[in-house]
Amino acid sequence: MATLKDVAKAAGVSVSTVSAALNGTAPVKESTYKKILEVCKAIGYRPNRLARGLKTKRSDTIGVIIPELTNPFFPEVVRAIEHKAKEYNYNTILCDTDDDPEIGLSDFHLLIEKQVDGIILIGGVVKRDVILSSKKLPIVVIEKEYHIPWVSTIMADLMGGAYKAINHLIGIGYRRIAYITCIMEKDTVYRRFEGYKLALKDYQIIFDASLIKEASPDFEGGYKTMKSFEGNLPDAVFSYNDVMAMGALKACSEMGIIIPQDLAIVGFDDIDTVSFTSPPLSTVALPKQEMGSLATETLINSILNREKPRNVSLSTKLIIRESCK
């Protein structure tokens, strides 16, 4: 690989002049500038960013740690991050932890060793003390609140989303509204439930614990849970996520339940798929793209201008399709 030294020699100037010319950090005569560019092109010079980073203490790289790329929520967020980062001339190192906090820990450390300029975390990929131990490094967290003063947080208003959904269902006449969910150990799970409860309360509908069912947050979980309602059907089913809702849909179709005549279903996430089910699912859409790019902007601002960390909650959007009349 050609180095600055090679360029300098070929152009008949010193290394520092070449550096200054290329970076515009000092005035350089037009003619030598041209000559240098010429030489660069001729010998295919490319700066070694490791060396530059060592000197400047910037790597122009950010790290992104996510739990599982194949979960349909993430690709869009990651893509938005990558694009926004590129806009600011940053690269993105992507780490997928497989939802294992141990892996999250080692990923986190590795990113630090690689001298990333900042890190975006999505969900609870690392434990709290891990972040705490990394003082000074700019960090933005998506969809999880650590309440650490120097860490920014980007959230979707899940509670508001759930509220909107239930509010809509009640508004068009449904009363016995079931909620199928995964175990509520995570904050992101619980916040939806809060919205559900609040909406019921606002309409003075009494809370019926038998309408709340926990299962695994996948197709199977939704399917089985729906089946378990057999003989004692609710009016409507609100689901923790779209995939469970799709499972429920399948179960209904097998049980001869007509959607939305016999029962309404509303999902959460707005993954691509659900506009293609029959009937298409109503759902609460998360602003995935916006979350990704806002997180990145926040991170980069914090890297460059040392802007203060901020906590943003982005609003969700209820998308009405044919699964609730």
Place this chain on the structure above:
Amino acid sequence: MATLKDVAKAAGVSVSTVSAALNGTAPVKESTYKKILEVCKAIGYRPNRLARGLKTKRSDTIGVIIPELTNPFFPEVVRAIEHKAKEYNYNTILCDTDDDPEIGLSDFHLLIEKQVDGIILIGGVVKRDVILSSKKLPIVVIEKEYHIPWVSTIMADLMGGAYKAINHLIGIGYRRIAYITCIMEKDTVYRRFEGYKLALKDYQIIFDASLIKEASPDFEGGYKTMKSFEGNLPDAVFSYNDVMAMGALKACSEMGIIIPQDLAIVGFDDIDTVSFTSPPLSTVALPKQEMGSLATETLINSILNREKPRNVSLSTKLIIRESCK
């Protein structure tokens, strides 16, 4: 950040001893080794990988360039790459080109400047001469053949997949089999068509050009194309990808065409969604996970052992669901 020098000072030894101890590149007395480890832990030393990379000319990082993360084919491949890379202690810089070869070009160069140890390209994200200009750098390409001797290629046997699908359709009695596709300018598009044609030929079914329709490779494209068959329905429709097949499915449902009684549909890719459509779609599954990890293994072998480049074709799998009787 603590450096080797800090460790050395605190441990009362020289920098080179610390380095040797940590890397095991020279014998170190047990007691000093312990002392060094102790100090490292105490002051939270982490090696600076930029500095290491500058010296060793390895970055322990690979680059991955893909066209569009939101295309359902890629997340699974990327995930497999990331996991396999991690297994060998490599990190992954992910670049999404938005299907723009200009962006692909600048991504490629940036990766080289960041001194990645190798690059995985998926699809035609960069032009041929870009790769040609990067002599010596290990490169593996997924789903595109550049025919460059020092570049490895990992392909799915798309032609074989299409063949299997058509073969199956013919076997269960379908004869007038339409093929809906996107414009056949790319190799990966054309290879499927080849399989289609070959299967027809093997069964001596005459090729009917009116059954081949080109459209945009999305839901809309499949939908419209299906509608255009109105009044002159084929027996079966084979689709370039699952998303188009889903569009076709939707059109059929609107046109009152019962699947699979009136018409069979077979898609391509096996994206998650299609097992949830009604009826669930038969499709040709690509070994996404395998493609990603094999590509990574190939790349890393080529980085480490200077193994010869290889060209692998992985077989696809026909998945029979209810969209063809």
Place this chain on the structure above:
DNA sequence: CATGATAATCGAAACGTTACGATTTTCTTT
């Protein structure tokens, strides 16, 4: 206990940049 072998440790150079003070060249102005 001297001797050589082996084990530990060290110092300095190098990797390719950037940054800064010093030096040289060029241009203005009188």
Place this chain on the structure above:
DNA sequence: AAAGAAAATCGTAACGTTTCGATTATCATG
């Protein structure tokens, strides 16, 4: 034409590692 200012250019010291030849400490052996 001399003096001073401004513009170009240069040399060198870092940045935090690894590597390697050189040096010193430790040990068994005769």
